[in-house]
Amino acid sequence: MAKVKCLGPEGHVFDTAIYGNTCPICNAGISTAAVKSEPLMATPPAPPVSPAPSSSGPHTHIGSANTAGATMVSPGASAQNDAVGATMISAAAAAAAAKLNQNANAGAVPQENSSRTMIRRPDGAPQAGKVPPGRKLVGFLVTYNRTPLGKAFPVYEGRNYVGRDASCDIAVTDDNLMSGRHMSILYRSVDNKFKFRDEQSSNGTFINKELLDEGELQNYDIVRVGSTLFIFVAIPQI
Secondary structure, three states: EEHHHEEEOOEEEHHHHOOOOOOOOOOOEEEEEEEEOHHHOOOOOOOOOOOOOOOOOOOOOEEEOOOHHHHEEHHHHHHHHHHHHHHHHHHHHHHHHHHHHHHHHOOOOOOOOOOOOOOOOOOOOOOOOOOOOOOOEEEEEEEEEOOOOOEEEEEEEHHHHEEEEHHHHHOOOOOOOOOOEEEEEEEEEEOOOOEEEEEOOOOOOOOEEEOOOOOEEEOEEEEEEOEEEEEEEEOOOO
16 A cells, blocks of 8 residues: 655645545645655554463363363363262162161061970960969869979969960970870869860870879869879869
8 A cells, every 4th residue: 555645734644545646634636756655553463372271180172163162171170070979879879778788687587596496385375374364263283293392283264274385374394295285174163163174185184093085173183194193172162
């Protein structure tokens, strides 16, 4: 572009390539001598952009080719986040497993020692040595051949089972010749009688040395059940 001065009193400088040979300010012409062209002021170069300070370790750029909006993700930070997430998942899994084990243990049936012999009491059967509720004491079976000082077993109103099984009302658990439920004695206050019955025992029931299946007991009868001898004693009813 050529710049010249007009012939006006102010000597305006203008570009003839744009305004021709007439000054756009004062309409004066130009001299025939070429006016030294003045170079336009160059636009100062843009200052260099300092790169962003890099953190330790390489970075991965995620985004489009235009890096102005790119997002930098540090592999170290990603690994740290993964480790934290893995720890949280592991803790949650451990808690769930502990709760599952707790629930499983809560519903587990305890194992019995197989080396022990378990004698289970039938439902509704009285426990040996305990007074049945609501039953009146009406007599005794007394033995001396198993205990030299003597031992008395109470006989209550209603049916009394005699046998080796611990669930019996009168239980002699160490008599190997006695059946589990060997015999029974039934007392009713309505007739004030003691009736006995053999409960299909292996060795039978002997009353005063006589093998009998059933009958009525009298005061001071000798009852042999297995290898145990009893003396029957009835309590007089008032």
